[in-house]
Amino acid sequence: MNAPEVRRHDDADVLVGDVASALLDRIEAAQARGETPDIGLTGGSIAEELHRELARRAVDSSVDWSRVRFWWGDERFVPADSPDRNAGQARAALLDHVSVDPANVHEVPASDQVATAEDAAKAYSTALREHGAGFFEVLMLGIGPDGHCASLFPDHPALDARDAIAVAVHDSPKPPPDRVSLTFEAMERCRAVWFIASGEGKAEAVARALADDGSVAETPARGVRGDETVWWLDEAAASALP
Numbered sequence: 001m002n003a004p005e006v007r008r009h010d011d012a013d014v015l016v017g018d019v020a021s022a023l024l025d026r027i028e029a030a031q032a033r034g035e036t037p038d039i040g041l042t043g044g045s046i047a048e049e050l051h052r053e054l055a056r057r058a059v060d061s062s063v064d065w066s067r068v069r070f071w072w073g074d075e076r077f078v079p080a081d082s083p084d085r086n087a088g089q090a091r092a093a094l095l096d097h098v099s100v101d102p103a104n105v106h107e108v109p110a111s112d113q114v115a116t117a118e119d120a121a122k123a124y125s126t127a128l129r130e131h132g133a134g135f136f137e138v139l140m141l142g143i144g145p146d147g148h149c150a151s152l153f154p155d156h157p158a159l160d161a162r163d164a165i166a167v168a169v170h171d172s173p174k175p176p177p178d179r180v181s182l183t184f185e186a187m188e189r190c191r192a193v194w195f196i197a198s199g200e201g202k203a204e205a206v207a208r209a210l211a212d213d214g215s216v217a218e219t220p221a222r223g224v225r226g227d228e229t230v231w232w233l234d235e236a237a238a239s240a241l242p
């Protein structure tokens with residue numbers, strides 16, 4: 001596992017454009033090797049901008065969208081049609097605009113599909129396990145102002161999940177309270193983890209996540225490392241870095 005790399009961008013638009021272009025290149029390269037890459041999507045404000053940008057660029061790219069598998073790093077345990085669903089946001093901004101194979105879109109089950117967040121985590125883990133070893137070509141993650149990533153929040157019992165791919169999260173400090181998240185163990189099994197952060201509100205959390213010392217309990221994003229870990233930041237989000 002390599003040290004995280006930081007890529008700074010002038011503003012959110014440049015950031016989103018660069019991430020979109022790097023992601024499309026990465027998917028094309030994987031498909032050129034004959035693979036069907038697994039891509040982990042994230043929720044959050046900057047992710048929505050990224051999804052829209054990917055949809056805009058899709059026409060000119062040579063990505064075969066029917067040969068990409070989509071997953072999520074976390075999901076809110078709410079009904080399938082709730083506006084709070086990360087999957088709903090990604091569908092509206094990206095997946096509904098490109099020719100995905102519906103069988104390749106792996107949502108975490110919703111609260112009107114299974115009884116509990118534990119059931120949803122179990123079903124999602126099973127689906128991921130069926131697709132084999134290294135989970136994602138790229139897992140994209142946001143970071144909250146409190147340092148959370150996916151749905152792993154500071155000092156939360158879900159941080160301690162072991163021997164698990166996905167974990168149910170209750171009493172989330174950020175609404176909605178019930179969620180499902182990938183565990184640290186699962187996130188470590190990615191070829192690339194890309195954190196994407198924009199705005200001054202993320203600056204302190206980003207600095208804590210990248211500092212030489214500090215605890216994962218305080219800043220869960222510190223605990224995530226893929227084979228390659230890249231922090232894609234705009235200048236505002238990078239403003240508290242040394």
Ligand SMILES: O=C1O[C@H](COP(=O)(O)O)[C@@H](O)[C@H](O)[C@H]1O
Binds near residue numbers: 043044045
């Ligand atoms: O609740 C969540 O928050 C984080 C960060 O979102 P942001 O709007 O503060 O950027 C997001 O990465 C995660 O997927 C989502 O469920």
